Amino acid sequence: MGITDRKEREKLEMRRLIMDAAMDMFVKDGYEKTSIRNIADKIEYSPATIYLYYKDKDELLWGLQTEAFEKLANVFREGITAIEPIQQLRQMAKLYVEFGMGNPDLYDLMFIIRSPMNAEKNEEWKSGSSAFQFLMNIIQAAIDKLKYENVMIGALSCWSMVHGLVSLNVRGRCKVLEVPEDKVQDMLQIAVDQYIDNITR
Amino acid sequence: MGITDRKEREKLEMRRLIMDAAMDMFVKDGYEKTSIRNIADKIEYSPATIYLYYKDKDELLWGLQTEAFEKLANVFREGITAIEPIQQLRQMAKLYVEFGMGNPDLYDLMFIIRSPMNAEKNEEWKSGSSAFQFLMNIIQAAIDKLKYENVMIGALSCWSMVHGLVSLNVRGRCKVLEVPEDKVQDMLQIAVDQYIDNITR
DNA sequence: CAAACTTACTGAACGGTGTTCATAATTTAA
DNA sequence: TTAAATTATGAACACCGTTCAGTAAGTTTG
Numbered sequence: 001m002g003i004t005d006r007k008e009r010e011k012l013e014m015r016r017l018i019m020d021a022a023m024d025m026f027v028k029d030g031y032e033k034t035s036i037r038n039i040a041d042k043i044e045y046s047p048a049t050i051y052l053y054y055k056d057k058d059e060l061l062w063g064l065q066t067e068a069f070e071k072l073a074n075v076f077r078e079g080i081t082a083i084e085p086i087q088q089l090r091q092m093a094k095l096y097v098e099f100g101m102g103n104p105d106l107y108d109l110m111f112i113i114r115s116p117m118n119a120e121k122n123e124e125w126k127s128g129s130s131a132f133q134f135l136m137n138i139i140q141a142a143i144d145k146l147k148y149e150n151v152m153i154g155a156l157s158c159w160s161m162v163h164g165l166v167s168l169n170v171r172g173r174c175k176v177l178e179v180p181e182d183k184v185q186d187m188l189q190i191a192v193d194q195y196i197d198n199i200t201r
Numbered sequence: 202m203g204i205t206d207r208k209e210r211e212k213l214e215m216r217r218l219i220m221d222a223a224m225d226m227f228v229k230d231g232y233e234k235t236s237i238r239n240i241a242d243k244i245e246y247s248p249a250t251i252y253l254y255y256k257d258k259d260e261l262l263w264g265l266q267t268e269a270f271e272k273l274a275n276v277f278r279e280g281i282t283a284i285e286p287i288q289q290l291r292q293m294a295k296l297y298v299e300f301g302m303g304n305p306d307l308y309d310l311m312f313i314i315r316s317p318m319n320a321e322k323n324e325e326w327k328s329g330s331s332a333f334q335f336l337m338n339i340i341q342a343a344i345d346k347l348k349y350e351n352v353m354i355g356a357l358s359c360w361s362m363v364h365g366l367v368s369l370n371v372r373g374r375c376k377v378l379e380v381p382e383d384k385v386q387d388m389l390q391i392a393v394d395q396y397i398d399n400i401t402r
Numbered sequence: 403c404a405a406a407c408t409t410a411c412t413g414a415a416c417g418g419t420g421t422t423c424a425t426a427a428t429t430t431a432a
Numbered sequence: 433t434t435a436a437a438t439t440a441t442g443a444a445c446a447c448c449g450t451t452c453a454g455t456a457a458g459t460t461t462g
Contacts, residue, residue: 111369111372111374112313112368112372113372114372114373117372117373117374117376125374125376125377128374128376128377129376129377129379132377132378147395147399148395150391152378152380152388153388153391153392153395156366156369156375156378156388156392157362157366157392157395157396159365159369160361160362160365160366160369160392161358161361161362161365162365163365163368163369164360164361164362164363164364164365164366164368165357165361165365167313167364167365167368168312168357168360168361168364171312171313171314171315171318172315172318173312173318173326173329174357175318175326175329175330176326176329176330176333177333177353177357178330179353187353187354187357190351190354191354191357191358191361194348194349194354194358195358198348198399198400199399
């Protein structure tokens with residue numbers, strides 16, 4: 001039955017149409033402007049139609065999040081060129097911070113916003129998991145040269161450090177430093193480098 | 202003129218009434234349930250009345266944030282008993298994490314939510330600043346025993362570490378660890394302790 | 403004391419949000 | 433061609449923050 005196949009295809013195309021419009025708006029106009037109604041407007045469908053393809057907004061955001069993680073994965077794939085694990089860790093940390101500072105809305109979606117973490121609880125946040133696994137692998141490979149005793153706690157610590165720096169910045173808490181914007185950016189990189197210095201034996 | 206004084210008093214009382222109701226709801230029911238309309242309901246006034254005492258919701262949240270910082274300051278005042286600066290840092294970090302994990306909604310307000318950071322930009326986030334200053338003082342006092350070269354970068358690093366741990370948790374990103382809830386809590390403390398070990402000479 | 407003025411408060415509305423559902427339009431099957 | 437199934441939507445619901453004309457209360461003045 002070819003019709004069923006076409007229907008299947010059309011369903012996927014519609015989902016793509018919605019996803020792409022949503023991602024566009026998200027990257028260009030940020031989270032706040034990305035409402036179901038606005039997305040519907042953009043693709044010239046009724047808001048109700050979107051609900052035929054996505055259960056609710058959370059599910060849609062969860063889809064966006066997954067794509068955002070693919071973006072970050074690509075950044076890592078292309079940017080981590082070193083062979084030496086410690087160097088890899090350095091590159092990874094730098095790329096992470098750059099990604100976060102350069103795509104604050106996507107970063108929000110991936111690591112800060114509460115919403116999409118509620119959708120499909122049993123999908124286990126697969127996209128995020130694999131990024132974390134990637135970090136764990138690097139730390140595992142470098143464990144002899146690191147002061148960490150436990151790979152998972154090490155990975156968590158690394159991640160927390162860079163996430164802490166990025167998220168405090170993204171959410172405007174670095175005002176307390178009373179230091180100009182670009183100076184803060186430098187401080188972040190210094191802090192990251194210093195951190196890796198401190199955890200290497 | 203006694204009347205003007207009374208009016209002044211009544212104005213302050215009304216602001217307190219609103220603040221208290223808002224704080225109550227925030228702590229008890231979280232951010233989402235705390236709407237202007239709900240607060241108005243609780244204090245048995247019209248929503249419009251609240252706007253006679255607070256310019257907008259941001260200003261109200263900013264007030265809540267300030268009070269939350271006072272709470273945290275009290276936690277520090279009572280909980281930091283050590284004399285030795287490194288020990289003080291240890292205590293502070295522990296208290297910070299406990300506070301964040303124990304009061305996730307307040308933590309949100311103080312360090313994650315975007316809203317109240319827009320209100321009154323020139324007030325310079327005084328409440329947050331003094332908490333950071335407090336951290337800087339401790340690090341300054343311990344600088345000889347720390348691997349930091351710069352007090353501010355050191356303080357930023359410390360803060361980022363604990364904030365990273367807490368905020369990843371509060372926002373449900375620690376699911377990737379695939380480890381039970383209480384185990385994560387332990388890992389946090391280990392990570393914090395380890396971090397302080399790593400930055401001490 | 404009554405009238406004029408000032409202040410405090412509110413109901414109703416505006417434009418926005420996510421979401422649902424009966425109904426209409428279209429496509430497929432008989 | 434007609435009946436059945438799918439797909440799309442308009443209108444509504446219940447929220448949200450916010451504004452503003454109008455009312456009610458308190459204060460000052462004649």
